[in-house]
Amino acid sequence: DADVTQTPRNRITKTGKRIMLECSQTKGHDRMYWYRQDPGLGLRLIYYSFDVKDINKGEISDGYSVSRQAQAKFSLSLESAIPNQTALYFCATSDPRTRNGYTFGSGTRLTVV
Amino acid sequence: DAKTTQPNSMESNEEEPVHLPCNHSTISGTDYIHWYRQLPSQGPEYVIHGLTSNVNNRMASLAIAEDRKSSTLILHRATLRDAAVYYCILRDRNYGQNFVFGPGTRLSVLP
Numbered sequence: 001d002a003d004v005t006q007t008p009r010n011r012i013t014k015t016g017k018r019i020m021l022e023c024s025q026t027k028g029h030d031r032m033y034w035y036r037q038d039p040g041l042g043l044r045l046i047y048y049s050f051d052v053k054d055i056n057k058g059e060i061s062d063g064y065s066v067s068r069q070a071q072a073k074f075s076l077s078l079e080s081a082i083p084n085q086t087a088l089y090f091c092a093t094s095d096p097r098t099r100n101g102y103t104f105g106s107g108t109r110l111t112v113v
Numbered sequence: 114d115a116k117t118t119q120p121n122s123m124e125s126n127e128e129e130p131v132h133l134p135c136n137h138s139t140i141s142g143t144d145y146i147h148w149y150r151q152l153p154s155q156g157p158e159y160v161i162h163g164l165t166s167n168v169n170n171r172m173a174s175l176a177i178a179e180d181r182k183s184s185t186l187i188l189h190r191a192t193l194r195d196a197a198v199y200y201c202i203l204r205d206r207n208y209g210q211n212f213v214f215g216p217g218t219r220l221s222v223l224p
Binding site for chain 1: 149157162213214216
């Protein structure tokens with residue numbers, strides 16, 4: 001099993017629909033992140049959480065919300081999806097006590113039509 | 114501002130060394146320089162990081178300029194599997210010291 005698992009891998013949804021992307025990890029890391037990747041723009045931080053009771057907005061949080069249900073689970077929601085939220089979404093975890101940096105999931109490709 | 118500047122793309126021949134440059138002129142004295150790479154259809158993966166001294170691991174070497182305003186990721190013998198986008202990253206104080214990923218350098222490896 002992957003250390004960081006994202007579901008679904010691919011999703012097509014209609015404008016205005018609510019959608020949730022899920023992330024679970026077996027690394028035991030306290031810190032979790034959601035990034036968005038658009039072609040040519042690298043990855044941009046949406047939200048991050050340093051522990052279960054800590055949620056912080058990133059660079060592009062508008063239109064998104066998150067829930068940290070447990071240390072191992074961090075979900076990203078689009079309350080009312082719009083076409084410009086079509087992108088590749090990555091979840092990541094990290095442990096500041098180690099030097100191993102971030103561990104990323106394989107991504108969720110979301111298309112809003 | 115945790116901004117880095119990298120060339121958009123580079124090309125290398127298989128089994129030759131590759132030097133991927135990165136400029137980070139606004140780096141602070143305590144910022145580590147991190148490198149990640151993203152293979153096709155995968156999430157980014159850790160490559161190497163360093164503070165001041167040159168660093169080596171099984172994947173690559175990191176050469177850091179004496180003034181720390183630039184660094185170079187060195188792949189000693191490129192393979193086809195090294196074709197990826199390589200990101201040079203600093204932490205961003207605006208967002209909890211988290212990583213800010215620029216567009217990176219797309220490395221093509223020719224057989």
